[in-house]
Amino acid sequence: MTVNAKGMFVDTTVCTGCKACQVACKQWNEIEPGSGPIGMTNEKAVREHTAFTGDSYDNTGHLNAYDWRHVKFIEQIGPDKGTSDRTGARWLMMSDSCKHCEQAGCLEVCPTGALYRTQFGSVDIHQDVCIGCRYCVGACPFGVIEFNKNTGRVNKCILCQDRLEQGMSTACAKACPTSSLTYGKVDDLKLMAAERVRTLHARGQTDAYIYGWDLGNKGTITAGPNKGAAVRDMEVVGGLNVFYLLMDKPEVYNLPANPSLPQRNFAPSAGVALISAAVLGVTGLAAFRRRRMADAAAATE
Amino acid sequence: MPNPYVLEPHWANWMLVLEMFVAGVAAGTFFLIALMNFTAARGAVGAEDREVAARMGFIPLPLMLLVGLLLIVDLGEPGRFLNIIFRSPDAAERGPSPLMFNGNSPMAWGTYVITVFGALTLIPFLDALLHTGRIRRAKDGLPRLIEAAAHNPVGMVVCALFALAVGTYSGILLNVTSQNVWGDTILLGAMYMVFSALSGAAVAAIVADRFKFPRTAAAVRQLLVWFAAIAGILVLILVINLAIVGRALPLVADLDQLVAPVFWLGVVGLAILYPLLTLWRGGPIRVKRGGGTTAVVAGYDLGRLAFVGAGVLLGVLAFRYVLLYSALAAIQ
Numbered sequence: 001m002t003v004n005a006k007g008m009f010v011d012t013t014v015c016t017g018c019k020a021c022q023v024a025c026k027q028w029n030e031i032e033p034g035s036g037p038i039g040m041t042n043e044k045a046v047r048e049h050t051a052f053t054g055d056s057y058d059n060t061g062h063l064n065a066y067d068w069r070h071v072k073f074i075e076q077i078g079p080d081k082g083t084s085d086r087t088g089a090r091w092l093m094m095s096d097s098c099k100h101c102e103q104a105g106c107l108e109v110c111p112t113g114a115l116y117r118t119q120f121g122s123v124d125i126h127q128d129v130c131i132g133c134r135y136c137v138g139a140c141p142f143g144v145i146e147f148n149k150n151t152g153r154v155n156k157c158i159l160c161q162d163r164l165e166q167g168m169s170t171a172c173a174k175a176c177p178t179s180s181l182t183y184g185k186v187d188d189l190k191l192m193a194a195e196r197v198r199t200l201h202a203r204g205q206t207d208a209y210i211y212g213w214d215l216g217n218k219g220t221i222t223a224g225p226n227k228g229a230a231v232r233d234m235e236v237v238g239g240l241n242v243f244y245l246l247m248d249k250p251e252v253y254n255l256p257a258n259p260s261l262p263q264r265n266f267a268p269s270a271g272v273a274l275i276s277a278a279v280l281g282v283t284g285l286a287a288f289r290r291r292r293m294a295d296a297a298a299a300t301e
Numbered sequence: 302m303p304n305p306y307v308l309e310p311h312w313a314n315w316m317l318v319l320e321m322f323v324a325g326v327a328a329g330t331f332f333l334i335a336l337m338n339f340t341a342a343r344g345a346v347g348a349e350d351r352e353v354a355a356r357m358g359f360i361p362l363p364l365m366l367l368v369g370l371l372l373i374v375d376l377g378e379p380g381r382f383l384n385i386i387f388r389s390p391d392a393a394e395r396g397p398s399p400l401m402f403n404g405n406s407p408m409a410w411g412t413y414v415i416t417v418f419g420a421l422t423l424i425p426f427l428d429a430l431l432h433t434g435r436i437r438r439a440k441d442g443l444p445r446l447i448e449a450a451a452h453n454p455v456g457m458v459v460c461a462l463f464a465l466a467v468g469t470y471s472g473i474l475l476n477v478t479s480q481n482v483w484g485d486t487i488l489l490g491a492m493y494m495v496f497s498a499l500s501g502a503a504v505a506a507i508v509a510d511r512f513k514f515p516r517t518a519a520a521v522r523q524l525l526v527w528f529a530a531i532a533g534i535l536v537l538i539l540v541i542n543l544a545i546v547g548r549a550l551p552l553v554a555d556l557d558q559l560v561a562p563v564f565w566l567g568v569v570g571l572a573i574l575y576p577l578l579t580l581w582r583g584g585p586i587r588v589k590r591g592g593g594t595t596a597v598v599a600g601y602d603l604g605r606l607a608f609v610g611a612g613v614l615l616g617v618l619a620f621r622y623v624l625l626y627s628a629l630a631a632i633q
Contacts, residue, residue, distance in 0.1 A: 062308070064308070105479060108403075108405045108406065109403075109405065109406045109407070109408065109477060109478075110403060110406060111385045111401070111403055111406045111408040111409040111412060112384040112385055112389065112392060112401060112403075113388065113389070113392030113401060113403065114384075114389075114392065116392070126389070126391045126392055128389065128391050129384055129389040129391050129392045131376055131378075131381035131382065131384050131385065132376055132377060132381065133376065133385075133408060134311040134312065135406070135408050135474075135478075137308055137310075137311055138307070138310055138311070138312065138478035138479065138480045138483070139477070139478050139479055140307070140308075140479060141306065141307070141479040142306055143306045143307045143308045146308055147311050152376075152377045152378070254305070254306065255306070256304070256306045259306070259479075260479075262476075262477045262478050262479050262484055263405060263477060265476040265477050265484060265487050266405070266407060266473070266476070266477050268487040269472070269473045269476040269477065269487040269488075269489065269490040269491075270473055270490060271487075272487055272488060272490060272491045273469040273472070273473060273490035273491045273494055275491070276469070276490075276491035276494050276495055276531075276535075277462070277465045277469070277494060279531060280332075280465065280494065280495065280498050280528070280531070281461070283524070283527045283528070283531070284332075284333075284336045284498075284524060285336070285339075285340065286527075287520045287521075287523040287524045287527060288336065288337070288340040288347070288350065288520045289340070290520075290523060291516065291519045291520040291523065292340070292347070294519075295516060
């Protein structure tokens with residue numbers, strides 16, 4: 001792990017879905033609006049995340065080149081059976097962004113050094129160096145980094161590198177009215193997160209656990225479709241410098257339960273290819289040798 | 302169930318289908334040229350092979366130039382491509398060398414391999430010019446150097462290895478992603494290599510047929526059968542592999558992106574079954590020679606091989622399409 005890495009702890013239990021973080025991110029980073037929302041019937045717009053989502057109050061749908069931060073609204077209401085009993089209902093909200101992974105798939109595959117690890121442990125992009133090859137887009141296991149068709153380069157959250165260099169916190173954390181987003185040293189944030197989980201468990205909210213680092217917490221989901229399921233802290237891709245306190249399974253928040261680095265395939269794929277090369281070489285030589293032997297045999301007839 | 306967490310695979314576009322196909326054909330053709338020159342160097346019976354190899358030598362260089370053009374068009378700005386090879390002043394974090402190389406990135410490896418391979422394609426091209434009389438033969442100077450390079454067995458092995466590396470590079474590139482289908486297997490590098498070699502054999506088949514070289518055609522026929530069989534085995538393993546992880550449907554049953562029809566008709570039908578079924582049988586045949594005598598040689602009945610070769614090339618193009626678009630089909 002990067003020494004003295006900076007990051008963010010996202011406590012989803014206090015997120016109100018106000019989207020102040022989204023607005024602050026757009027404003028500080030002067031992010032263009034994209035092509036704007038279009039109807040859900042436009043298939044191309046849906047794929048490019050520029051359509052109205054029709055999903056609760058969510059109008060951006062997914063992280064993309066124009067939305068570096070995205071507030072998710074997850075309604076767990078259940079079927080309405082004509083009763084007024086809504087005691088099991090809950091509304092989960094989460095402010096999502098790049099996780100600034102300790103083992104970042106995007107950074108690993110970047111052929112130009114455009115993606116790089118900063119002195120704060122975050123993953124930033126040199127826009128001048130990016131060639132728009134889109135390899136990082138395919139490599140990110142979280143679907144975070146995206147190609148910007150207007151610039152021909154990629155974009156994602158850069159953890160407000162310019163603000164951090166000036167000793168400031170990230171714009172989103174600064175704007176968050178409930179401290180759902182907390183910026184700081186990752187080591188300090190982990191202590192804070194562990195304490196927060198203990199507090200929630202003591203109050204009976206045993207669903208709480210940490211996604212990004214294994215701090216040793218275990219719990220049981222108390223509401224929603226996964227009620228009764230066991231959950232526990234999980235360290236993913238070497239640890240996330242932006243990590244989350246969740247109240248349900250990761251998939252519910254559209255987070256992969258077991259993300260893996262694409263580099264895991266590199267050596268095995270190259271190994272299988274080497275075996276194939278040997279097979280092709282041998283069969284190639286055998287085909288010509290076989291023909292030559294047949295030819296020589298025929299010539300002696 | 303597809304992986305819902307990844308974004309749309311931008312590489313699923315026709316520009317890259319063409320780029321991968323053209324690069325694969327160039328690599329496969331060069332592999333066959335190297336193979337023919339390597340075996341021909343060991344005996345007079347390979348004289349026909351050398352003739353075919355010389356004619357095929359015109360192919361890889363223009364194709365690699367086309368690959369470069371397609372890549373530049375795809376990236377949008379010609380100058381950008383250089384950032385992969387030369388370190389941008391802004392990318393100083395990775396070290397002091399003027400050359401850029403990220404060993405963890407298959408794209409970085411591939412760029413260097415393609416660059417070296419592109420330079421190597423000059424050898425068969427110049428050899429072809431020499432062989433067809435467009436460059437005058439001489440006992441020393443450039444012509445001598447070209448001949449020595451084109452027919453040196455060690456050099457041919459090196460060229461064959463680079464050709465196979467170019468053939469496999471795109472497959473490994475796709476393997477090292479988080480995308481559906483591409484990242485769900487470790488077979489794509491091997492498959493790209495085998496299909497590239499298959500396309501090279503197809504080109505050799507067309508050339509041998511077109512210029513009437515039955516002895517070379519006999520060996521190429523055998524190669525087409527064996528390479529198609531290897532490709533068939535790999536395709537079968539891939540489908541089983543994807544079925545185990547629950548991602549086979551985008552490949553074998555997708556109709557939205559037409560992946561399934563192209564897979565069954567193009568890949569299975571044209572690239573694998575067509576050469577297997579039409580060329581499986583075929584041993585030494587009799588060929589009439591001058592003076593009314595009939596000699597028995599290990600040749601092949603010409604006239605049909607070119608059709609099979611063309612069909613196989615279409616099948617290889619279908620393979621590139623199917624692999625690239627299956628990731629897109631998976632998320633729609």
